[in-house]
Amino acid sequence: MALLLLLGLLAASGISPYDRATWAMEVCPIFIAVPVLCASYRRFPLTTLLYVCIFLHALVLMLGGMYTYARVPLGFQIADAFGLQRNPYDKIGHFFQGFVPALVAREILLRGAYVRGRKMLAFIVVCIVLAISASYEFIEWGAALALGQGADEFLGTQGDPWDTQSDMFSALIGAIAALALFSGLHDRQMRRIAHIQEVA
Numbered sequence: 001m002a003l004l005l006l007l008g009l010l011a012a013s014g015i016s017p018y019d020r021a022t023w024a025m026e027v028c029p030i031f032i033a034v035p036v037l038c039a040s041y042r043r044f045p046l047t048t049l050l051y052v053c054i055f056l057h058a059l060v061l062m063l064g065g066m067y068t069y070a071r072v073p074l075g076f077q078i079a080d081a082f083g084l085q086r087n088p089y090d091k092i093g094h095f096f097q098g099f100v101p102a103l104v105a106r107e108i109l110l111r112g113a114y115v116r117g118r119k120m121l122a123f124i125v126v127c128i129v130l131a132i133s134a135s136y137e138f139i140e141w142g143a144a145l146a147l148g149q150g151a152d153e154f155l156g157t158q159g160d161p162w163d164t165q166s167d168m169f170s171a172l173i174g175a176i177a178a179l180a181l182f183s184g185l186h187d188r189q190m191r192r193i194a195h196i197q198e199v200a
Contacts, residue, residue: 026068026069097174
């Protein structure tokens with residue numbers, strides 16, 4: 001049901017986006033993630049927490065793709081409420097870019113028994129998130145070089161010379177928040193999955 005809802009919302013977001021090429025680039029991760037999640041569902045089902053977070057992240061991407069990040073109405077409302085000079089919606093996107101991959105990395109590392117020790121786990125998860133964030137900035141750089149002015153909507157810097165650094169910082173905050181707020185719940189849900197697989 002959630003998958004059908006997600007696909008329906010994805011289709012709706014692509015009916016009349018502000019810029020078609022920007023929409024395609026922004027929602028591209030959804031086109032990659034959905035087939036991977038469907039293909040791995042029986043062999044490696046994820047926790048409910050992670051599926052919910054992935055769904056929410058997809059909504060953030062679709063909204064950003066539909067309006068472009070610099071024009072999302074919610075961002076203007078936040079800017080007005082806090083007296084900001086730019087639309088901060090892209091920072092919400094980058095926060096999720098840290099929050100969700102942190103839980104994905106944590107789940108894979110723990111369930112695969114690749115890391116021992118909570119401190120080392122947190123360190124590696126944060127490093128993975130920052131690597132993903134840096135890679136995304138490289139993609140944005142490549143798009144800017146390839147498309148020139150046509151990449152402005154995709155970049156969404158809004159004239160901020162420190163946009164790249166603040167994007168990565170937002171991802172870092174997202175990763176730390178995910179680890180601090182949801183590690184306990186995440187552990188309980190992973191134990192439940194392990195128990196179900198043992199019984200089966």
